[in-house]
Amino acid sequence: MEIKFTEEELAEVNRHISKYPQKQAALMPVLWLAQHKWGWLSTDVMRYVAELLELSLAHVEGVATFYTMYFKKPMGKYHIQVCTNVSCMLRKGDVIFNQVSEHLGIKHNEATPDGIFSLEEVECMGACGGAPMIAINEDFHENVDTPQVLELISKLK
Amino acid sequence: MNKDFPRLVLPNIENLSDFDTYVKNGGFDSFRKAIKMNPDEVTNEVKKSKLRGRGGAAFPTGLKWSFMPKGTDKPKYLAVNGDESEPGSFKDRQIFEYNPFQLIEGILIASWAMGLTASYIYIRGEYHKWVALMDKAVQTAYERGFVGEKMKETFGVDFKTDIYVHKGAGAYICGEETSLMNSLEGKRGYPRVKPPFPAQFGLWGMPTTVNNVETIATVPAILRIGAENYAKIGAEGHPGTLLFGVSGHVNKPGVYELPTGIPLKELIYDVCGGVIGNKKIKAIIPGGSSMPPLRGDEIDGINMDEESLKKFGTHIGTGGVMVMDEDTDIVKVTLRIAHFYHHESCGQCTPCREGCGWMEKILKRIAKGEGTTKDLDLLISVANNIEGNTICALGDAAAWPVRGFVTKFRDEFEKAVSANRSFVARNVVHGKRSTREKLVFNA
Ligand SMILES: Cc1cc2nc3c(=O)[nH]c(=O)nc-3n(C[C@H](O)[C@H](O)[C@H](O)COP(=O)(O)O)c2cc1C
Ligand code: SF4
Ligand code: FES
Numbered sequence: 001m002e003i004k005f006t007e008e009e010l011a012e013v014n015r016h017i018s019k020y021p022q023k024q025a026a027l028m029p030v031l032w033l034a035q036h037k038w039g040w041l042s043t044d045v046m047r048y049v050a051e052l053l054e055l056s057l058a059h060v061e062g063v064a065t066f067y068t069m070y071f072k073k074p075m076g077k078y079h080i081q082v083c084t085n086v087s088c089m090l091r092k093g094d095v096i097f098n099q100v101s102e103h104l105g106i107k108h109n110e111a112t113p114d115g116i117f118s119l120e121e122v123e124c125m126g127a128c129g130g131a132p133m134i135a136i137n138e139d140f141h142e143n144v145d146t147p148q149v150l151e152l153i154s155k156l157k
Numbered sequence: 158m159n160k161d162f163p164r165l166v167l168p169n170i171e172n173l174s175d176f177d178t179y180v181k182n183g184g185f186d187s188f189r190k191a192i193k194m195n196p197d198e199v200t201n202e203v204k205k206s207k208l209r210g211r212g213g214a215a216f217p218t219g220l221k222w223s224f225m226p227k228g229t230d231k232p233k234y235l236a237v238n239g240d241e242s243e244p245g246s247f248k249d250r251q252i253f254e255y256n257p258f259q260l261i262e263g264i265l266i267a268s269w270a271m272g273l274t275a276s277y278i279y280i281r282g283e284y285h286k287w288v289a290l291m292d293k294a295v296q297t298a299y300e301r302g303f304v305g306e307k308m309k310e311t312f313g314v315d316f317k318t319d320i321y322v323h324k325g326a327g328a329y330i331c332g333e334e335t336s337l338m339n340s341l342e343g344k345r346g347y348p349r350v351k352p353p354f355p356a357q358f359g360l361w362g363m364p365t366t367v368n369n370v371e372t373i374a375t376v377p378a379i380l381r382i383g384a385e386n387y388a389k390i391g392a393e394g395h396p397g398t399l400l401f402g403v404s405g406h407v408n409k410p411g412v413y414e415l416p417t418g419i420p421l422k423e424l425i426y427d428v429c430g431g432v433i434g435n436k437k438i439k440a441i442i443p444g445g446s447s448m449p450p451l452r453g454d455e456i457d458g459i460n461m462d463e464e465s466l467k468k469f470g471t472h473i474g475t476g477g478v479m480v481m482d483e484d485t486d487i488v489k490v491t492l493r494i495a496h497f498y499h500h501e502s503c504g505q506c507t508p509c510r511e512g513c514g515w516m517e518k519i520l521k522r523i524a525k526g527e528g529t530t531k532d533l534d535l536l537i538s539v540a541n542n543i544e545g546n547t548i549c550a551l552g553d554a555a556a557w558p559v560r561g562f563v564t565k566f567r568d569e570f571e572k573a574v575s576a577n578r579s580f581v582a583r584n585v586v587h588g589k590r591s592t593r594e595k596l597v598f599n600a
Contacts (some may be wrong), residue, residue, distance in 0.1 A: 015260055019321040020343075020363055021232070027343035028326060032282075051555065053343075066345040069282045069327030081283075085244045086446055086493055087404035087479055124244035125283045125447075128404035128477065129411045138285035 003048045009033060014053060023053050027063055031070055040071035042085045076118030078156050080104075081135040082149075084121050087128035092145075096132055097121050099146045103153070116157065159234075163390060165378035165398050166371060167255055167414050174290070176297050179258040185303060187380035192314045199270035201528040203376060203510065205384035207396050211248075212238050212332075212369030213445065214550075215395060215463040224356035225271045226364050232274035234265055236341060239291075239370040240325060240332035244497060245477030249370035249398035251412045253280070253287040259296035260420045261304065261320060261343060263373035266380065268318040271366060275319040278370070279337055282326040292322045299472035321464065327502040333549045334367035336503070346551035347503050369456050371400055392418030392462035395473070403481040406436065417462040417473075424461060436482040440566065444474020446494050447554030447563030453483070454476045471561070473588075488570040492520040493563040498555030509552040510540045512543035516559050528574040536563050 005013060016029040030053060034045050041064050042056075050060040064070045082097040101107055104117050111118035127133045130142025134149055139150065172178045179185075189200050204219025225233060237260070250259055264276045276553045278295075280288045287478065302311040304320050322342055326333050332339045335349035338360050359365020375397065379387045388396045399417050401424060405409045405576045408430030421441070425431065432438055438453030443461065448470040459465060463473045481490065499513035511524065517540050524530045540556035540563075547553075563570055 019323075020341075022342065024343040025341060028340070029324065032324060032326070045560075055343075062345055065344065067282070067326035067328050085497060086442075086490055087245055089490070089493055090405045090479070090481060090485065122283075123500065124242065124246075126241045126247045126250055126281060128245055128247050128479070129402055130411070131404055135283065137200070140286070 003038070003044050005033070005037070005052075009037065017053075024055060024059075027053055027055065027060065028067075030129055031060075031064060040074050063108040072112065074115065077116050078153075079118045079120065079137055080153070081120045081122040081125070083123070083125050083127070083131070083133055083135075085124035085128075087124070090134060091130035091132045096134070096144070096146050096149060100134075100153070101151055102115060117153070159330050162415055163398060164414050165382070166259070166400060167412070173448075174254065174258070174294070175254050176258060176301060179256075183381065183548070183554060184258055185213075185262055185378035188265045188269070189312065190380050192200075192271050192316070192470065196270045199266060199380075202529050203270070204381060206379040207389040208372065208375060208379060208387070209392075209395055209397075209463065210369055211371035211375070211399065213243065213447075213472075214291075215473055217237060218372055219469060221356075221366060221368070222267070222271055223317075223352070225273075225366055226356070227244050229364070232361075232363050233272055234267035234363060234365045235264065235271070235273050235276040235373075236281050236337055236355075236365060237276060237278040237366045237370055237373055238337060238367055239278055239284075239403045240329075241281055241284070241370075241475075242329040242332050243447060243579065244443060245350065245404060245445045245476050245479045246402055246475040247404070248402045248476060250284060250287055251400065251565065252370055253284070253291045257291055258298065259377050260370060260374040260405060261298050264320055265304070265308075265374040266376050267366070267368070267373060269316060269342075273318050277341055277360075278320065279341060280322060280324055283306060283440075285324075288322060290323045290444050295320050295322055302385075316552045323462060327496075328364050330503045330549075330551060332549060336549065337367065338365065344444055347505055348551075350548055369454070371555065373541050383458075392460060392464065395462040397438055399461070399473070401476045401478055403478045403480065405478075406433050406435055406438075406482040406485075407431065407480050418460045418465065421456045421459045421461055421478075424478065425456075425535070429480075432480065432482050434482075436484065438480060438489075439483045440481040440487060440562075442477075442479040442484075443518065444472055444557070445477040446479070446497065447557055448472050448474040449557045450565060452565050455479075455486070487566045488520065488573045491559060492517070492524050494558050495520050495555070498551065501534035502551060502555070506547040506552065507527060508543045508546040509555065512539050513555050515539045517556070520559075523570065523573050530574055531572060532572070533563055533567070533570050536560075543567060 016026040038045050046060045049056050050057045084094045084097050106119050109119045133142040200222045209215040210216045233346050239249045295336040328346050330336045333348050336346040339347040355365040391394050395417050398414050400412050400414050402412045413428050441451045476496045495517040499517045504510045519532050519536050540560040543552045543556040
């Protein structure tokens with residue numbers, strides 16, 4: 001697979017570059033674009049991003065590893081994030097996490113062998129009023145319980 | 158709740174997130190007012206309003222703005238802090254969703270007052286949907302000529318500024334203002350040593366102000382109703398309305414805009430419908446998880462503003478109120494909090510990196526029933542050694558709640574350690590270890 005953005009995506013890269021006085025600042029948005037396209041940030045992807053922004057691979061890797069939302073390994077098609085921080089824990093978010101983990105047979109930061117699901121125990125997602133909450137990829141689901149989460153999961157394949 | 162409180166940041170107007178609705182309801186009138194004043198007058202208005210930052214430290218906003226150098230050719234920046242990662246905080250999200258143009262107008266006013274080249278709205282990565290909403294609102298404002306080059310014509314003024322949205326990627330520390338600046342520059346989010354302060358050496362080495370989303374979104378309301386009137390709302394030393402985010406064991410959790418100084422009891426029982434199942438309250442964290450907790454039996458007479466809370470050894474923080482009922486396992490909560498700060502420590506300073514690790518380890522031991530009374534004093538001593546000895550305030554943020562819980566709920570911790578006190582002794586001669594099972598004392 002050739003690692004290359006399309007013309008359209010490159011225009012988006014340039015739009016990001018134009019937002020900042022220095023090219024380097026476009027790194028985070030461009031890593032987001034790359035993760036969207038390729039699902040995770042392999043060394044080859046990071047090398048490509050580094051070339052685009054005239055940065056060293058070491059710098060790009062350093063940034064990618066600092067932020068937890070950039071995936072350094074392939075994750076499931078559906079990435080399930082269960083919050084277990086205090087407000088969610090008070091409303092049994094930790095129990096939901098354990099039950100989902102058991103149901104899928106995977107632990108924190110693991111993916112199912114078929115690559116459909118991955119699971120992450122996350123810190124507060126800024127939705128504490130809707131605790132307990134989970135997120136599936138980019139969508140928040142608030143005020144949930146385990147049966148509801150399992151039902152959501154059963155609809156995804 | 159029948160009282161009619163003013164709603165300045167999240168007014169009850171349908172569809173306010175629509176540009177035309179916002180304009181129809183007086184949107185951008187405050188900015189028009191601002192550009193008729195000279196920039197320093199605007200900053201003075203903000204000072205007179207006694208607005209204090211909503212990002213955690215309650216720092217006076219007008220004063221912060223006045224630190225920005227004047228008469229320089231250097232570009233100047235504003236970083237609008239929408240990292241919103243302090244556990245228990247979920248209020249800035251409401252602004253992105255329900256009143257994005259008031260945030261944009263606030264940025265324009267700040268830009269005029271401080272002569273800003275550009276502003277960056279930094280939004281946490283998990284808020285994908287709200288990043289998109291805010292991005293769209295900014296694009297709309299550009300298209301309608303309210304931001305950027307075209308604003309000269311729209312407002313008939315020789316001034317332009319730019320606004321951009323920047324998406325984070327999962328790092329609590331990036332809410333710390335200097336870490337946020339490094340993150341914006343495309344680097345790892347390590348906090349910087351202060352001084353130099355952002356107003357001297359900020360983004361790309363240029364003068365920069367960092368303000369919370371809610372702080373900036375409040376500014377148009379101040380110009381609308383007048384600084385003196387704003388200063389009359391709520392508590393004297395910390396006036397205005399505040400977005401309280403209440404979570405945990407209450408019947409109606411959510412974000413409520415209320416005057417500062419509202420009695421904590423009123424907030425919980427009248428506004429949030431009381432505690433689930435009518436249980437008693439064991440503990441309350443008043444302003445996000447880094448703030449020291451209050452005991453349920455001391456909340457009588459506590460008002461929700463910085464000056465009142467200070468008297469009780471805690472702070473308003475981000476206004477994220479976490480309520481815990483009588484059945485809450487305090488050791489478990491404290492462990493969860495310690496785990497969070499350990500996980501989020503960037504590792505630059507030894508006291509924070511090691512101390513957070515130690516606190517989590519000791520608390521784990523206590524939670525497992527393997528702790529001793531000595532561990533409680535050890536926890537306090539570790540917390541004391543972190544506080545004040547680090548580059549950024551994450552160290553304090555980790556130390557305060559642990560020390561607070563252990564001190565205020567000493568009874569609970571004593572129960573957890575003494576009920577199952579263990580002595581693990583090594584039998585050197587036979588090379589055998591006496592196991593805990595054999596030596597447990599049930600006190
Ligand atoms: C560890 C840490 C995390 C922080 N997180 C946030 C945050 O998520 N949002 C925020 O506005 N301020 C946060 N702050 C406070 C900022 O450093 C800064 O004081 C604030 O954004 C200033 O805005 P204000 O003056 O309007 O309150 C954090 C501080 C620390 C030490
Ligand atoms: S106090 Fe902690 S988070 Fe802050 S700079 Fe030091 S190690 Fe990093
Ligand atoms: S604690 Fe779960 S969203 Fe805040």
